[in-house]
Amino acid sequence: MxxxxxxxxxxxxQANSDIPAFECGGxxxxxxxxxxxxxxxxxxxxxxxxxxxxxxxxxxxxxxxxxxxxxxxxxxxxxxxxxxxxxxxxxxxxxxxxxxxxxxxxxxxxxxxxxxxxxxxxxxxxxxxxxxxxxxxxxxxxxxxxxxxxxxxxxxxxxxxxxxAYWAWQPDGWTADTRRLAERYRRYLLFGTLASAVMVEHLAFCLLGGGTAVIPDALPMFPQVLEQLRVTAVLVTVPRLHAILDELREQEVDLTSLRSLLVAGSPLPPHRLVAAYDLIGDAVHHGYGQTETGMLCLLTAEEAAAYPEAAASVGRPWTGVELEVRDEQGNPVPAGTPGEIWVRTANAFRGYRGADEGEVLRDGWVRTRDLGQVDERGYVYLAGRARDVIIVNAILHYAGPIENALTTHPDVDEAYVVAAPDERTGEAAHAFVVAVPGRSPDLDALRLAVREKLGEAAVPSTITVVESVPVAASGKPDKRALLASLDR
The missing domain is CATH 3.40.50.12780 (ANL, N-terminal domain)
Structure with missing residues (x-):
């Protein structure tokens, strides 16, 4: 028991009492x-x-x-x-x-x-x-x-x-893959807030694996802090990864100590992941999880190198995770078939404080409300949030596939789609894109990219090129701020 x-x-x-747990300045x-x-x-x-x-x-x-x-x-x-x-x-x-x-x-x-x-x-x-x-x-x-x-x-x-039963706190349940990842957490960069569930999840993982949590003296400057503190493992959001890659194109930073840079929190276009492999190397990991479940999937650089198609995925299910893709009736679908992702873990949440779980919990399974599919090798591909939708002329369109279509264009680095009320169509899709440095996307070409992939009805009503995307307090792209900018 x-x-x-x-x-x-x-x-x-207690078993390793002399090993440093934290390093904070001196x-x-x-x-x-x-x-x-x-x-x-x-x-x-x-x-x-x-x-x-x-x-x-x-x-x-x-x-x-x-x-x-x-x-x-x-x-x-x-x-x-x-x-x-x-x-x-x-x-x-x-x-x-x-x-x-x-x-x-x-x-x-x-x-x-x-x-x-x-x-x-x-x-x-x-x-x-x-x-x-x-x-x-x-x-x-x-x-x-x-x-x-x-x-x-x-x-x-x-x-x-x-x-x-939480994987990060229970080393007796670790698989060989978990232990290999733990070896990369010799010096884990701890920053931001201890209220972050994922930050503490990986802090526990670091300490149980024999590593040390390294706390910077001040707000860390990326990627320089990784060199200065000889960091071997760090968690970053997608916007922070974008900023790190931009910095690495402009200056040399010694990242030879880095063994694991795990990026998670929001969708990451495959071309950005490939760029991270090119600039950072096999330290790059792509993760997927939720507050309600902890980490669910992980993709390593080695897997993507052996199976290039996996660069568009979030990897395979992690330690102790069962994952199924189901249709609207809750029935499992075959590999390669799109649907909603359901997961089961021993450490899943019990419910929401003072509120109904809203059909998220069912018979021991958690509905992630994420859309995607699983291929024959078990790699999980996300297609967007089930609730991140735009209803145009009574037809439902998901923001994720539109964003993915826009990022297939070679001039687009990032793409985000929001829904806004529209007098004629009920709602309309509005896209915001960040250009690849030195490029100027042609808006008609972007509309064509969406049209060819998803059809005319999915083409955004407006496409705006922005220098960067606002970031919410959670570290994720702030779509509410983008929506508010439409009224200006």
Missing amino acids: TEVFPRAFLDAL RVVSRAGLLDLVARYAGGLHAAGLDHAGVAVATGVTPEGFAVRLAAHVLGCRVVVVNTGLPPAHAAHVLADSDVLIADESVPPELLAAARKVLPLGELPAAPMPLEPRGRPEDLAVVTYTSGSTGLPKGVEFTYAAMS
């Missing part, structure tokens, strides 16, 4: 030092009567911020890790049912004001207590909130049972 989270993680830290925190922090914070939380309580944590990216989260899990708490940059309305929503907010000095006053009670992190340490996890499998362990790009953030609930 699997021990309750975070028992396996704590045991792994400061090094060993695994033993991290365990000491966890024990002291657990003692402080226990002394405050917070066993099995609802605990929110808002800190900078620090060893202490990670340690107090682990301490809360040791006591069986329901933990919400809060992004310190939340607007007031979102902060009030996220903190509504937490008993206390643990905060460090980086947290702004307006976030503190939204909490029911604030306990400063610096005042928490007490006598250390034994690290014997008290979580019950059926209890909520984590509520991870989405970015709120379509309204208020949505709370994604994970039980202690789910966290106990």
Whole structure:
């Protein structure tokens, strides 16, 4: 029987106690030092009567911020890790049912004001207590909130049972492929926010694989930070990858230490992935996952080199992931047939905080709401979001295929399509494209590219060439900002 989270993680830290867990400037925190922090914070939380309580944590990216989260899990708490940059309305929503907010000095006053009670992190340490996890499998362990790009953030609930089965936290379940990837995480760049589920997912993976999390002193400058800190593994969004590739075309940066650059979060055109292979090499990995499930698929450079068609995919299902493509009635379809992607993992979410799961969960399976297909070799190809649609003259068009058609043109580097109300057609598609450096796309040629691939009805009403695409707080392309620009 699997021990309750975070028992396996704590045991792994204890077994290699002298290895550095964190490196922050000139400061090094060993695994033993991290365990000491966890024990002291657990003692402080226990002394405050917070066993099995609802605990929110808002800190900078620090060893202490990670340690107090682990301490809360040791006591069986329901933990919400809060992004310190939340607007007031979102902060009030996220903190509504937490008993206390643990905060460090980086947290702004307006976030503190939204909490029911604030306990400063610096005042928490007490006598250390034994690290014997008290979580019950059926209890909520984590509520991870989405970015709120379509309204208020949505709370994604994970039980202690789910966290106990989570691939990144459980090395006993790692496959040979997982262990090979872990070898690349000797020095993992930890930046941004500890409220990022994917950032912490790979932090746990790094530490369990024997690596060290390297925290930059200030906001990192890419790609220079990779050279300066001798980074071997890093997670980046698609917009950040675009910026890195642009920089590498202009200057030389020593990336010989880099073993894994995992890009995820939004669709990546195949030509951009190939360009990344050319400029960065076999460190490039393309991942696909969701907040509700964790990482689902991974594509390595070696796979793409052996099977070039796979460059258009997001790889094959990852450790512990079952994946099916189903039709509108929920029936599995054969390889090569488009449909909606369904997945099943032992660590999937339980539901949405205070809301119906909206038919996303069904019989142990999660509907990703992503469209795609699987080829005969098991590679997964995404075609867009099931909800990212434009209804023109009562006919439904998906934004993803239109974006893909636009990026097939050699002058287009990035393409994004949004829907806007239209008096004549109900809705209309509007495209925004970023040109390949030094190129000037011909708009008629772009319309032709869409027409030939998808038909006349899918051709965008307008196509606008932009220098860059706005990026949301989540690090993903901000389609809401693009839509708003149509009104200017």
